[in-house]
Amino acid sequence: MLIGYSMWGFLGNGVVDTPDGSRAYRKPFLDALRAEGHDIVLLQRNRDALDSGENFSSTYRWNPAGFPSLDAVILEWRWPLPGRNTIPCGTPGHTCDLHRQTELIDRYTRECGTPTLIWDLDRQLPADDPLRAMPSVSVGEFAILTTPGARHLPCPVPDELLDAADAKRLSRTVREVPLVYVGNQYDRDDHFDRFFAPAAKLVRHQVAGKWTRIEAWPHVEFIGRAAFHDVDGLHRKALATILLLPERYWRVGHMTSRWWEALLAGCIPLVPVEMRGVELYLPRDLHVADGQDVIDRLAWLRGLAGTSQHADLLAACLARLEPFRCSTIAREALAILEDVS
Template sequence: MCEPALYPSPGAASLLFPVADDALDRAYPAALAAEKRELPLIYIGNQYDRDTAFEEFFAPAAAQLPHRVAGKWNSTARWPHVNFTGRIPFDAVTPIYRSAVATVLLAPDRYARTGQFTQRLFEAVLTGCLPLAPRTLRAAETVAPRELVVTSAADVVATVTALARIAGSQAHADLIARCIDRLDPFRLTRQLRTLTAALAGTTIPPLLLEGDRA
């Protein structure tokens, strides 16, 4: 009936991971941009089927940038240069994001094909940690401004380096604001309308994606 993807299977509706409306409405880009960010690059999340994306977009970049990877990663021998710091409690997630300039949205292939984004996207954006979206993600430009869509690990390095240069500036705040705006399809009120319509068997409100707008 429903799938948590921007491009679900035929016949299924998009019921996305929700983000609270008040969290979006209370986000203050200028204050987020002003926070001190000591790490250029982080990733928070588990390994599950993300090896391909990690190998293409994160691991080579980690060889050139100070970074941290937090989460459950059991098979890491091929990346001895990566700073894996293990699992963290939920209340440590926000401070880590607040310490970093950017993260990379790593996804298993099955998520990438359908444009499925988890709460990690909201956690990053709402702390001012900018999400770099690999070109392999369907709907990458729906969730990230074009300048944050990356094509390779070298592009990750170049983008993070450029972002570090503007940290704390109005341009940085404006970029955070644009990322917040792109979370609009995930608003909790939208998901509640979709769920209510699906359960009632009525017309499900259409989801207007960034690429569909005039």
């Protein structure tokens, strides 16, 4: 098949001041689709070349304005962002992601009935959106508890990175920072205040990302945004992290790439026990109910650091990643498209 893929993001490192968590897995996911024998054409602006100066044109092709003959479409769902993609084209600050997505849906999904997978990566597609009822459309979500009618299509883990992860080697890495968090503030204040901030009073820590409302936590070390290529290094020097999630994520078991990005660097994630399906992602010893639990688990992990028990814990965590391999998730995406063909 020739699959059209719509994304408003990057295949490479991108730029520091643009959030794009999908960079962690987008290229491996596309490569996994190609490994299954399919061709890909990218349907949005080539932001790698135009914004970050990275050239992937020898391997991938873009068609940001036309309408090639496609067998299927995958859309990383975009939603209205006032002042950005809702203002007229050509206006300063305008981004054309939503405009282009609308064009693609009108041409392929509505007019041609092309099999369409809407991958709602941020849980922004309204539950009553008419697109959900169209026979040629299926919606994929990271969540365990999906919106009625949607399919579980979780965040993929790059096969190459998972194959290279060695629990014994990772356990021997010196972890100079007991606690780290890498990610932006968006809708995470409650979890941050309950789980991260109490521990930050007692242990060395760092918070990397866009955090603009920090007055409530004067004791926390915020180090600003980190470039995508620096995320792995931040995790590799840290013993543990906490998976801080917006309520709309944790209530349905929607897990982001931060889970496996940390693990593959040997940084142990702690996860709030209130998250739906928490046992799917991490062993019980790493579930936390409050800030005191975080403090206690950090003390326990510091006692394990560098030992065989540390390696065993990492191995048990890495084993939880196996069902989420990019190659597996790519085949699931193709099966979803087949179901609406």
